[in-house]
Amino acid sequence: SQQGEEDPQALSIQEGENATMNCSYKTSINNLQWYRQNSGRGLVHLILIRSNEREKHSGRLRVTLDTSKKSSSLLITASRAADTASYFCATADNYGQNFVFGPGTRLSVLP
Amino acid sequence: DTEVTQTPKHLVMGMTNKKSLKCEQHMGHRAMYWYKQKAKKPPELMFVYSYEKLSINESVPSRFSPECPNSSLLNLHLHALQPEDSALYLCASSQIPDGGKSPLHFGNGTRLTVT
Numbered sequence: 001s002q003q004g005e006e007d008p009q010a011l012s013i014q015e016g017e018n019a020t021m022n023c024s025y026k027t028s029i030n031n032l033q034w035y036r037q038n039s040g041r042g043l044v045h046l047i048l049i050r051s052n053e054r055e056k057h058s059g060r061l062r063v064t065l066d067t068s069k070k071s072s073s074l075l076i077t078a079s080r081a082a083d084t085a086s087y088f089c090a091t092a093d094n095y096g097q098n099f100v101f102g103p104g105t106r107l108s109v110l111p
Numbered sequence: 112d113t114e115v116t117q118t119p120k121h122l123v124m125g126m127t128n129k130k131s132l133k134c135e136q137h138m139g140h141r142a143m144y145w146y147k148q149k150a151k152k153p154p155e156l157m158f159v160y161s162y163e164k165l166s167i168n169e170s171v172p173s174r175f176s177p178e179c180p181n182s183s184l185l186n187l188h189l190h191a192l193q194p195e196d197s198a199l200y201l202c203a204s205s206q207i208p209d210g211g212k213s214p215l216h217f218g219n220g221t222r223l224t225v226t
């Protein structure tokens with residue numbers, strides 16, 4: 001299995017602070033993706049980073065990828081209460097069919 | 112609003128019932144997925160359809176039967192379920208199976224309760 005592992009499992013911060021979530025995976029990957037899930041809803045794609053990229057930005061999101069350590073991190077800057085959600089990393093096999101999700105980090109941003 | 116539509120939003124069924132979950136997308140995606148998600152857990156892959164053909168079955172019990180009538184529709188037929196099958200069932204699609212280069216687009220799921 002190339003399932004990712006996230007840490008921390010739960011994170012509680014104040015509005016305006018930065019939130020960092022980490023993901024580790026086991027096997028070689030082509031790409032790694034991050035998703036957000038609001039309670040009881042579907043997952044929303046946030047950002048995709050390719051295996052030959054080291055860092056990627058999208059708005060207040062910054063993702064890093066270290067293939068030598070098989071790990072990735074997601075940084076959310078200047079967090080807002082609306083960022084409260086679960087965040088999952090996902091990796092896909094070479095055929096891109098078997099997307100496997102890590103256990104997720106539950107982020108709570110307190111106003 | 113999501114571009115992947117799942118119906119019904121909620122479903123309560125007895126262990127002897129037969130019901131179906133439906134999923135529809137009109138983005139021209141050729142890969143469609145069923146995931147099962149228990150509370151506070153990540154989604155677990157059940158089935159993948161690639162170009163309307165079943166390409167992955169993650170050892171799912173036969174009481175779950177997927178069907179892909181055309182490139183826009185995906186069904187999950189349920190029969191003789193157990194209470195432990197209660198979960199959020201998520202449908203997703205992606206452009207094509209392309210090494211994870213395309214993101215998954217998820218519906219908002221069907222919350223299934225088996226009594």
